[in-house]
Amino acid sequence: MRSRWPLFAAIALPFGVIGAGGAPADSLAFGGLSPRTTTEVAQQRYPHSSFSGRHVYIADADSHDHIYGIDLPAGSEATRRIRIFFERRGRQRNEYPRCEQVVAVITKQYGKPATVQDFSEEQSWNRRLIWRRGDEDLSLLCFRAGRQPLFAAELTITSGLKPY
Secondary structure, eight states, X not given: OOOOHHHHHHHHGGGTSBOGGGOBTTSOOBTTBOTTOXXXXXXXXXXXXXXXXXXXXXXXXXXXXXXXXXXXXXXXXXXXXXXXXXXXXXXXXXXXXXXXXXXXXXXXXXXXXXXXXXXXXXXXXXXXXXXXXXXXXXXXXXEEETTSOXXXXXXXXXXXXXXX
């Protein structure tokens, strides 16, 4: 008997029944990436990028949603985590998207963050925004140096956490 998966996916994806990579629609994701993203999926999605172990250096040709680096989850861990980096190497200096741009995308999808933490570290002022859903956390780290605007540095999604 033929699999009905392609038909289900064709119907379910537009309605949000499943998310990117076959993850349930209520799982946390950013730019189509989640703790369920595998190396194989990343290699197909980022064909011009370079892979070094579980780290992906995103080529300009493959970049979307200001994503320029990814630490893929380790398959053997009970708690799975994906880290997404927004730092783009520039000729004069590194570039980052504004924090409010990334927050707007996440808020549109998941609502307001459950927690906002402000803290100082060395010469920068930082803000960590955390969204929670079930046993998953999505954490966005933003920073400001001096009088500059707040920039997004990295985003982490962790799955398999114990409920609070």
